[in-house]
Amino acid sequence: MEKFTIVQSRAIPLAIENIDTDQIIPARFLKATDRKGFGNNVFRDWRFDKEGSLNVGFALNDTKYSGEILVTGHNFGCGSSREHAAWAIGDYGFKVVVSSFFADIFKGNALNNGLLPVEVTPVFLKQLLDAITTNPEAEIKVDLKTQTITLLETGESESFEINDYKKTCLLNGYDDIDYLLNQKEKIEQFEQQNA
Amino acid sequence: MGKTLFDKVWDKHVVDSIPNGPQILYIDKHLIHEVTSPQAFSVLEERNIPLFRPKKIVATADHNTPTVNQHLPIKDLLSRNQLDQLTKNCTQNNIELYGLGHENNGIIHVIAPELGVTQPGMTMVCGDSHTSTHGAFGTIAFGIGTSQVAQVFASQCLLLDKPKSMRISVNRKLQKGVSPKDVVLYIIAKLGTDAGTGHFIEFSGDVFESMTMEGRMTVCNMSIEMGARGGMIAPDQTTYNYINGRDFAPKDIDFDKKVVEWNSLKTDVDAVFDTEYNFDATDISPMITYGTNPGMGIKISENIPDRNSESFEKSLAYMGFKKGESLIGKEINYVFLGSCTNSRIEDFRVAANYIKGKQKADNINAWLVPGSQRVAKQIKEEGLDEIFVEAGFELRQPGCSACLAMNDDKIPEGEYCVSTSNRNFEGRQGQGAKTLLASPLVAAVTAVEGKIIDITKHLN
Secondary structure (H helix, E strand, O other), rough: OOOEEEEEEEEEEEOOOOOOOOHHHHHHHOOOOOOOOOHOEEEHHEEOOOOOOOOOOOHHHOOOOOOOOEOOOOOOOEEEOOOOOOHHHHOOOOEEEEEOOOOHHHHHHHOOOOOOOEOHHHHHHHHHHHHHHHHHOOEEEEOOOOOEEEOOOOEEEEEEEHHHHHHHHHHHHHOOHHHHHHOHHHHHHHHOOOO | OOHHHHHHHHHHHHEEEEEOOEEEEEOOEEEEEOOOOOOHHHHHHHHHOOOOHHOOOEEEEOOOOOOOOOOOOOOOHHHHHHHHHHHHHHOOOOOEOHHHHOOOOOOOOHHHHHHHOOOOOOEEOOOHHHHHHHHOOOOOEEEOOHHHHHHHHHHHHHEEOOOOEEEEEOOOOOOOOHHHHHHHHHHHHHHHHOOOOOOOEEOOOOOHHHHHHHHHHHHHHHHOOOOEEEEEEEOOOOHHHHHOOOOOOOOHHHHHHHHHHOOOOOOOOOOOEEEEEEEEEEHHOOOEOOOOOOEEEEEEEOOOOOOHHHHHHHHHHHHOOOOEEEOOOOOOEEEEOOOOOOOHHHHHHHHHHHHOOOOOOOOOOOEOOOOOOOHHHHHOOOHHHHHHHHOOOOOOOOOOOOHOOHHHHHHOOOOOEEEOOOOOOOOOOOOEEEEOOOOOHHHHHHHHOEEOOHHHHHOO
16 A cells, blocks of 8 residues: 655645435446556446536536546535445545545555545534635645644634554555454464354 | 443454454355456456365355246346356355255345344345345344455455444334335434444334344345445344254254343343434335435425536436425336345245235336245245236346346336335436336335325225
């Protein structure tokens, strides 16, 4: 996994609530057996109309927006456990997803792929969305070490939560398998005790 | 302070705790299928990690399988490749696979309970969010991502923060025609799709105590639709009667010993939950959804609410419904009876019981998809198939089918489908398809009428 430290970038606003993983990556694209290329089909049915033409009104297609940060509505990533959703968002080029609330499984999947879910208050989320829509050039800085997210043009900032273990993993590019493989002895001991 | 059912099972499976971090949780059973496992096998291959405990894995093909002509080669090359990969991965790693055509094949959350793999007090995971189904047995069961599938392959463990606890009690008696699906749709409509996030739910009270295992599975299955990782129901005599005699269930004296252990799992009287909700069973009516998340449900006789929110309006625009209108009389052309929520024998009995002696409406295309080969066999043994055929219906072969429309079972664009599945998300059942979630009874009634009717008026 790639190391995560600081992301400073413009952002794309997607102010819709309850965005489910079927919208992030529809099931018909889950037939692939590798992890690459899902970015082509991220938000497929919102980015394209039925004939396959670009839906110009959709934020990801709006040329005034760009960046590595996706700012979204409450309860992002609900529904299916498909990790393809996190792969698709990462593959498209995002490094951070900001929301006032994330669904559990999506949040875990994102963290396991070096995609940082940043949970902010509803008030700060609105500030971010307003700032980006008013000025698409506005930049956001996300600093994992200090656990802060800052709207650079005003300096307004908020801290976000992440557990120490996950933070260490992201900062160093470790994943859970590395950790678990080092615990084999304890795991085997547990199995013997509970046999 | 006493412990909850969830605490008891969780604490027994903790291998170790990381200071200021997650716990290492041991997993008793790992269920896998063709869609979320291939990339996990690749991780093992790329990093040269052996699969740790193959005997603790059960595999099936269900998400991306056809529901007609299963004996023929699969036409879609990507789908065929995905199934071939599963077979290859299971063979190479000595994993028990109930592939397409096998007598034990079916939807993973239908077959594990019916084979007796699912047992009280276990921890179970699967790369599928509806793994919560198995909680009906007093099991900690939850969906995981593919990275976690790889972690379980490598170590039989996961790193997790212990979730919070929630109890949802529903007491008194359900009215006639109100099914487990209505109960869970009602709870989600009341609490919302995010109420359970970060929690494991225990369902308790008269209603769940008197439910069959099939009904309990329907309820726990949809825990994830309120955001919870899982739902649980304390094991009791109903649970033990269901498990006893099944292929992988403990036998004879071992079974009796297990029952003693399972009886100790009940939540202690003095246990405290982080969150509690109480509902009155007599308030619950047959339900239907009108929007694009499972929380957007109403009593079938109610009107769509009037809410001012961009997301709410976007959802109604997709569905082609207006605020304040009733769904009664809406013409419906598609009905789907299936999915890990409602494709067990009891669901087909309910449908057949209503359909017997009636005819399918001319405008209706109905897909009746049993959850497993065993359910399909039982449908035949009980003569339900004849009732369906005489009424103009056709039974398909087992699989996830139109619940997620990965295979060819897609609802056409713009069409409404009354579906017994679990998700009414935009495009879930096919691009542009509009899903209304309901119980098997409401689905059967819709299939006969060709439109939505107020079944509460017809129940006698």
